[in-house]
Amino acid sequence: MSRGVTVRVPAKVNAQLAVGAPRPDGFHDLANVFLAVGLYDEVTVTPADELRVTCSGPDAAQVPLDATNLAARAAIALAERHGIAPHVHIHIAKDIPVAGGMAGGSADGAAALLACDALWSTGATRGELLAICAELGSDVPFSLVGGAALGVGRGEQLTTVDVGGTFHWVFAVADGGLSTPAVYGEFDRLTAGTDVPEPAASPVLLAALRSGDTTALAGALSNGLQAAALSLRPSLADTLAAGTAAGAQAALVSGSGPTTAFLVADAESARKVADALLTSGTCRTARVAVSPAPGATIV
Ligand SMILES: C[C@](O)(CO)[C@H](O)COP(=O)(O)OP(=O)(O)OC[C@H]1O[C@@H](n2ccc(N)nc2=O)[C@H](O)[C@@H]1O
Numbered sequence: 001m002s003r004g005v006t007v008r009v010p011a012k013v014n015a016q017l018a019v020g021a022p023r024p025d026g027f028h029d030l031a032n033v034f035l036a037v038g039l040y041d042e043v044t045v046t047p048a049d050e051l052r053v054t055c056s057g058p059d060a061a062q063v064p065l066d067a068t069n070l071a072a073r074a075a076i077a078l079a080e081r082h083g084i085a086p087h088v089h090i091h092i093a094k095d096i097p098v099a100g101g102m103a104g105g106s107a108d109g110a111a112a113l114l115a116c117d118a119l120w121s122t123g124a125t126r127g128e129l130l131a132i133c134a135e136l137g138s139d140v141p142f143s144l145v146g147g148a149a150l151g152v153g154r155g156e157q158l159t160t161v162d163v164g165g166t167f168h169w170v171f172a173v174a175d176g177g178l179s180t181p182a183v184y185g186e187f188d189r190l191t192a193g194t195d196v197p198e199p200a201a202s203p204v205l206l207a208a209l210r211s212g213d214t215t216a217l218a219g220a221l222s223n224g225l226q227a228a229a230l231s232l233r234p235s236l237a238d239t240l241a242a243g244t245a246a247g248a249q250a251a252l253v254s255g256s257g258p259t260t261a262f263l264v265a266d267a268e269s270a271r272k273v274a275d276a277l278l279t280s281g282t283c284r285t286a287r288v289a290v291s292p293a294p295g296a297t298i299v
């Protein structure tokens with residue numbers, strides 16, 4: 001009988017990503033409407049003689065296994081707060097695309113935190129766990145809570161958003177990743193000398209999510225980092241066009257990219273659009289998923 005704890009954690013797509021001007025600390029204020037999507041990593045922690053990280057899955061070779069791994073950082077942060085040695089083997093079964101703008105590393109951070117908390121019976125409150133998540137990265141608190149939420153500040157201050165139905169997505173995974181800081185840097189370069197408005201959540205988008213109406217949501221999706229991601233990776237325009245031609249109701253870059261996201265009417269259209277994207281040769285692979293999905297959960 002293993003004494004391990006396993007946590008399942010979802011990827012995210014940004015239904016709206018409004019980006020403000022750079023702050024003195026280098027971050028950008030956001031109005032970030034997160035939606036958790038049903039592509040999952042599973043993180044298992046078991047007692048060990050020292051901290052060790054392993055990873056399996058098709059993209060495993062791209063995942064760092066040292067102390068920079070967000071799952072390792074989460075274990076260390078929790079252990080430090082509770083005076084525990086972080087002697088744990090963390091195994092990541094990775095299904096979320098790496099460096100794809102779907103918060104895969106953030107997901108593993110949130111999952112490892114929840115798993116270690118259970119393994120060590122720390123008694124940490126939800127608020128304490130969320131505070132550690134925010135220290136680890138701007139996307140990490142949302143990976144813990146899942147569902148749908150508006151993130152303000154640098155994206156870490158969350159308010160739940162109501163979602164009235166199930167949305168169907170196709171994700172086109174590109175060859176190679178894009179660095180999140182590089183995409184924000186390109187946003188700064190492209191907007192230099194312009195008046196960047198204060199980011200604000202779109203009432204039309206929030207109403208579309210509440211109604212569960214795919215057509216309304218398709219008209220309201222937006223990503224303020226899209227121009228920057230396309231500037232760094234112009235070939236993404238071909239992927240967006242291929243998905244649109246195949247019948248997607250909306251096509252956009254997912255977060256900082258280079259994964260592209262396609263909102264479709266139902267599961268059947270999802271399969272059709274995924275097949276068309278694959279045969280178009282404009283992406284490495286295509287994945288089908290629904291949203292919203294639950295946050296990090298012990299299984
Ligand atoms: C693009 C998104 O994925 C959208 O959800 C997030 O904003 C990125 O969140 P993340 O990967 O958790 O980012 P962090 O690890 O907090 O920050 C990485 C880097 O991204 C940039 N960054 C991130 C968040 C933010 N609000 N403004 C920024 O400028 C900064 O250069 C920062 O050094």
Ligand SMILES: Nc1ncnc2c1ncn2[C@@H]1O[C@H](COP(=O)(O)OP(=O)(O)OP(=O)(O)O)[C@@H](O)[C@H]1O
Nearest residue numbers: 069070098099100101102103104105106108139180
């Ligand atoms: N557990 C992890 N899984 C994947 N990458 C990790 C992990 N921990 C740290 N990293 C590092 O983080 C980088 C970004 O990976 P990640 O998959 O989180 O990107 P992302 O999905 O674009 O993130 P986001 O959408 O939050 O900006 C990777 O290139 C890798 O070096």
